[in-house]
Amino acid sequence: NINSTNWQSMRFKPPPSNSDIGWRVEFRPTELQMTDFENAALVTFIVLLTRAIMTYNLNLLIPISNVDENMQSAQHRDAVLHQRFHFRKCLSTMKTPDTPCMASVQQSAFQENELDADTRCTINQYLNLISKRAAGTLMTNAAWMRYFVTNHPAYKHDSVVNDEITYDLLWKMKRISIDEEECPKVLPRMSSKTTLDISAAVEKEN
Known part of the structure; x- marks a missing residue:
């Protein structure tokens, strides 16, 4: 059953019957956090990751056995600080030679979008949270x-x-x-000039 081969970190979602939306990939590793800020940071991180993958045609494939080992390692206490995980050293493909590290790729994908200063400030704080969690600072x-x-x-x-x-x-x-x-x-100290709610932000963009 290809729909349930490995649900731990991502899932292939076949198109519904009588639909032309195509196959999708569902990211699954993140868990609900305490605050809206943390949840927004994780969602934004995943969105930037998907944009970077598509923009730079990145190759993140590793053997499924390595994925299983990663999930086992992730279940240890303070795994983010003390465990080692399988990850590709080279993300490049024939279309994207000399691809930099993942953090640089995401920053590049972020910088290429035309965003106002307030939104950039907010997204930078999201990425700052993710970076500090990964580094063990938070x-x-x-x-x-x-x-x-x-x-x-x-x-x-x-x-x-x-x-x-x-x-x-x-x-x-x-x-x-x-x-x-x-x-x-x-949580780091947070400050943002962004005051628009979702509907106002969409209206401003349009």
């Missing part, structure tokens, strides 16, 4: 949750997360998610 949500639990006064270091700890964790996450409390271990 904690992932999972790392921060472990940090919160293990440093909670009610935690007895016995792997038991009781109701008090759970309540305090969820309350803290709620306050962070609605900007009532800062969390510098997880």
Whole structure:
């Protein structure tokens, strides 16, 4: 069943019957984050990645066995800091010789779009968050949750997360998610001049 061969990181989506939209590729690795800013950053990152792949005709193929090994490595604690992952050293194809590193490719794809200064500022902050998470400068949500639990006064270091700890964790996450409390271990300081809502932004673009 080609529709379920490997769902861990991406999925081939065959076209629906009686449709001409063609085959699609669905990116699947990202998880829901605490804040809208983080979710927007991940969505923007994926969009820029797809644009870079199509613009530069990048070759990101690796054996499926390597993909499976990557997923196993990703399940370890603090994998982003301590695990090694399979990735192509050369992204170039015959049509795109001397392709630079992935970060440079995404920045190039980003720079080639005609965007106003406010939007560029916001997207740069999204990419800054992704870069700092990858470098370990900022904690992932999972790392921060472990940090919160293990440093909670009610935690007895016995792997038991009781109701008090759970309540305090969820309350803290709620306050962070609605900007009532800062969390510098997880999120950078953010500022943006962008004030347009989605409908106004679309209208401005058109």
